[in-house]
Amino acid sequence: MKKITILLVFLSITLYAQKPKTKRNIPKVRLTGKIIETKSKQPLEYATVVLTHIKNKRVTGGVTDVKGNFDIQIPKGMYAIKIEFIGFKTKSLPNKELTQNVNLGTITLNEDAETLEEVEIIAEKSTVEIRLDKKIYNVGKDMTVKGGNASDVLDNVPSVNVDVAGAVSLRGNENVRILIDGKPSALVGLNGTDALRNLPADAIEKVEVITSPSARYDAEGTAGILNIILRKGKITGFNGSVNLTVGNPDMLRISPNLNFRTKKLNIFSNLGYSYRKGPGNSQSFFTNFESDGTVKDYRNEDRVFDRKNNNYNGSLGLEYYISQNSSITGTYFYRKSKGEDIATNITKNFDINRDLISTENRIENENEDGKDNQFSINYTNNFDGNGKKLIMDFQYGDSKEIEDSPVTINDVLSEQNSQITESKDKLFQIDYILPIGENSQVELGHKTTLQDLYSDFKVRLRQPDGSFVESSSSNAIDFKQNIYAFYAQYGNKINKFSYLLGLRTEITDIDLKVLTTNQFSDKNYTEWFPTVNLGYELNDSDNLTLGYSRRLRRPRHWFLNPFESRSSATNVFRGNPDINPTFTSSFDLGYTTKIRKLTLNSSIYYQYSTDIMQGVSIIEERIINGTPTNVFVRQPVNLSDQSRYGFELTTNYSPAKWAKLSATFNYFKFKTDAFSYVYTAPNGSKITTNLEEVNNSSWFTRFNARITLPAKIQWQTRIMFRGPQETAQSERKGMFVANLSFSKDIFKEKASLVLNASDLFNTRKRETTTYNGDRANPSNIIDGSFQWRERQISLSFTYRFNQKKKRERPQRGNDNGGGGEFGG
Template identity: 45%
Template sequence: MRQWLRVAALLFVLLGCGIFSFGQEPGGDAQRRTTITGKVIDKENGQPLEFATLVLQSTEDPNNITGGITDAEGKFEVEAPAGRYNIRVEFISYKTYEVKDRMLRGRNDLGTISLSLDVSTLEAVEVTGERTTVEIKLDKKVYNVGKDLTNAGATISDALNNVPSVAVDVEGGISLRGNQNVRILINGRPSALAGFGSTDALQQLPADAIERIEVITSPSARYDAEGTAGILNIVLKRDKTLGFNGTFQANGGYPESFQATSNLNYRTKKFNFFNTIGYRYRNSPGRALNDNIYNPGSSNFDRITEERDWDRTSNGFNLNIGTEYFITEQTSVTASFFTRLSDGVDLTTNINDRFYADGSFDQSVSTEEENEEDRSYQTSLNFRHNFNEDGHNLTVDLQYSEDKEDVNTPIEERIFAPQDSLIRDDDVFEIQEQNDYLVQADYVLPIGENARFEAGYRGSFENSETDYLLQGLQLDPTLPDFGEVVVNFGLTNTFNFEQNINAFYTQYGNKFGKFSFLAGLRLENTRLIGSVDFNENEVDFPFDPNFDKNFLGLFPTANLTWEFGESENITLGYNRRINRPRSWQINPFPSQSSRTNIFQGNPSLNPAYANTFDLGYLKRWDKLTLTTSVYYQLETDSFEWITEETGEVTSDNIPILRRTPINLSSEERYGGEAAVLWNPSKWMRINTSANVFRFVKDGEYNGTDFGASNLSWFARMNAKVTLPGKIDWQTNAFYRGPSENAQSRTEGLFILNVAFAKDIFKDNATISFNVNDVFNSGVRRSVSETPRVTSTSETQWRVRQFQVGFVYRFNQTKRQQQRGRGNDYGDDDEGGF
């Protein structure tokens, strides 16, 4: 590990000096210049070693270091000023070749240099590569998930489900420590991957694109204050090694799925070109069951059951292309473009059985075909200037995102018993467009050896428009437009929404012996503007649907660390955060998912604020790492989803229910978590974690007490074993305990995934096979109650899936991939995606 760090540091110095070339300074005669050539090979098999490092250190001035690296044939040719040098040739996990105090002038051929493996170093590198899956920093935990076999053929959303503290439910919802108000960032920035506040795009991109995932439960002041649960920062791969390299991945499976992705990188002395392109097709069948039992005398019905089956198919194409240009040794500019194009069809069949209080019965069948087309584009520009090599730098980011979602949903419902008749024939059209602008500047100033001052500005400006149109066949024979297609003006509307955020922050960190701290303050101004275009003659609102709200808040943060030694520390963090309502949460027009259930936003919904305390402990032994933490959070004006009766009924006298968000008075949440990483031997690795949490909600709405409390937990275990024949076998088990809120109770959930993989073609390629949800047990079961009805539901969002995968690596073996990672990205201020 120390040798890896030394070589990485050396490569950084050499890159900063701009000498990864065949020579930098033109001119000069042979007496003043020297050219050094040679070839580096593996002593055992004679294979050339690409990316081996030649180091030339002047004996007269040891701080004067130059050199270069070998090409694909193991050859090097470096030009330098004539003089006396110490010569070293280094390659990770190999013994160093060294020549002391040699005079170099004119042309010097060092010949063929054979390097032999350093057995002790090699073992340390390989074992560390498996162990170092978690790193604790002042304000976050860093997890490397790239080597999880169960991620082969999986998506980013699937990979998140392998990370301690994180859970992804059967519908793709992401939670952190049981709280779904999580801020998702890509390379430290908001991204078009999470357009409209949705995580659907994370279910389309391959997990193989991930470098690491940062779990930030106590964010520092440099981060946006959004997300009361914390932040998940997904850092994507971008190689920083000279030359051309990359990977190609293809996967196929059942139910029908196919995915192909290439990740290519080409780096020269002045430029770094990176590109990711991928296509994905997926068929995801699922099912759901709802059983509504009405209290005696409360309705015309005794019971209504809904049995749903859906068949979801999606096609997705994504492209990320960019380049980093090194203007000088200290200054670089990165420009990138990202696009995601996808379309899908969700076909839902709903069988409805209705049992009336008078003993009669009828049955209806509805079909709903949602056709969705998504287009996302994002352009980013990042400027970085390093004033020196001590971390004194300035970064400026500009980003523009454009998202468009076009959905058309024909809905037809027929009664088949006791007689055949059409009761619904509607078309829903919804178009949503969103534009986002981001301006951010961050300044970092080291003070002395251990102190650091930071300050910055961030402006985020969102503009969205949602057009909603509901039209259908008029089936009431008593009306004059019977049999004609008519527009429902009570639901048809256009909603315009703006969210403008301006923020300034400053923070200071220092280290005194074993004690470190990072304290900061962030000032944020949030402005929410909403307006509605509608037919006023058709709609009677009990409130003004247009609003203009302004919120100014201070968000302090503090993170403290005490190191008992190199392998043991304790951390304490505090932060204040905000949960801003999304546009769909405050859109006052109801949208109809069925005749009997509607969703309606609440324009009176205000931001919620949370204060969180986090106490953590880390201890490393030779083969085991333990991380634990306890936390407490108090959230005021917290959001709660409630279901209430509208007082209206359908044409066949079924009560219509409405689901809407409200601000409850408060929510207390506290819990603890622990994770253990154990490497009992080189052929086995075990990673387990558990999180136990409890929340208490207090609040009243429309005379109904929505207070509730719940104790829940989830746990996972990930075990990787190397079988004979160098076949890797990995098992991932996840269990989420039962939970409860103000109106519903959800049962526990267990999912088991297994995967096998083997390297082929001299470790340049890997084949894999995995099964997601081996027992087909990923089913969410819940019970909810209102004063009139008790509803039992069962939902299986995705059935068991089988995947076969193939990965081929260009100009990099699997071992080189593992060795070459670690500090590629440095801080969180990487732009690009």
């Protein structure tokens, strides 16, 4: 009821302000004063002063500014006066005859505990916002991410899954584009999965899951886009929060977020330091066969990962409000990381009777120093505030990583490996939105993305005399990728039907030069990407959406670079400079309904991809330590076409105020055509790998339960199971993961304490079986198990000052790429 009253007040104020002037001058007086919170004495911005004329019952009024002050001009007369603010008890003042200017002084408002609880419940129910082309998830209240990082946040979002190595997938597809505040970011850096682990969860406000991107978004990412929106200070004055997290295995994270806001300025910052040990392990058991199918011998590789990482990151932003409807924002981001990763690989070779023949102890000690800088400027002009908008972005970033990786074999320093990678990235983007009439709009835009990357990888091998000589495996590349994009789209709403139609073109220019061999690869192509998004509101609680988009997956520089990894002498990865992009056409039909306390989001989707990129394992015979040895080389190639379709269901149910339940289920089926891959080995021989047709399915499900215990302790449990899956060369077993946390607000809700157990049963492992050659008669079978990190127990303390946990003022300015009701 209070929300309706406030809406009517604002409507009345707007209508009164827009009433045409008449020649008759009506005597007016000024009513001024200040509204503050009783306990903290903090001013309340956007508090409402409601004035009702006693005789004609006309309602007018005004709202307070950033300092809590109000200044209202009204005609003389007798008025009833009420002061309202969401979450506070309404205060009614005695009727007052206003015949001259009056200052009501300082008025205090008290918090309304029942209303605050009501506001919190409403916020829980609106954690998912449905747009034509995306779903927006507010992740702020998910306890299992407190004290965690961005990877933990994404792993809690429906449709999204993060595997044991940190790779992010959307609906089971790992080719997903990750953006920060609507743009590529240095937060992702040269190695996206590592960077996401270094971004604190507390810095994230919401995640947009865009499975049917409109023409405004990059065409990159065949699965769709994940847009991470970072927090900005929305409360006036100086405010912020500090988070301290400790854990086992060793973890320490300090992440203060400080903000200062005035009427014209908003200064915001996200800072962080983290130290973390990341123990992990893997095992690969090789069964090698003769050409007649009999067992030849066996090999077992046990690897133990001992990782230590120190990471410093900080961003500082200044938002200046040029006018009521325009602003300019400058942001600087800096990150420095230092890691020490020790990978111990114990290889044991067995004969046909499984008797031990030899043992090799290989230790790779990788020391890595990384540094990222990024500068960005955003200009947003909302013109008259009626939807017409101009947004301009410029971004420059540079990244540098230096790796030193000596390899010791059986206590003898055998290799000295190093790599230097430098990247310079530039971005310019302009978007213009023009409303046409009341329910339609046109949008035009351009984006230029320039990347210039240099990588120098050196391998020095020990010689019999103890000296080190550079190997032919050394490699240096110069990689340039320039993308020029243009788009236009039109959206309209006719009664309950909405549509958004768009067309995007991207001109891609990729140059790869292998400096060590003087090889040159040049790929240039121009492609068109149409998008269609439709929506129909059946009633207030039911709606349908239908989306179509064409997208692509470009090969990254490490997919193109033909150098080999060196963590194992017999199991390596090598890029492929001849690989081409993958193109995907996607269809998505969604249905959302709300039945009392139950909300259901469901969708059926279909994707058709051509020239899919997938890793294929081949075998090369090499001389290692004087002995002919089979070396397994994994290399990305373009396979044949693939069809994928699936069904997704997400539910939210609140049976009582003390219980919040949610679940998601995703089933998908895919078919990959048969394929023969012919590879030319270094000795000139042709090696053919036949891949059979794959017609398989998989699924994953996630369940969340949040229960309020006595003493207002929040207990949350999250369980996830990912079903088994089969690819062209491998089979992956299912995986079960459970997380558990307890949270308690203390110090009158100014602070929170969270105990979190991630991977409670230590079962987050990827177990696979890989077949090299024909499955019916393979040359070898590899049974593998991989655990990126082990169970993590953490205790997190967050303290907030000069801000409330449940209440924030409306945001103004840049909407990070939102497109109004069309969601563009």
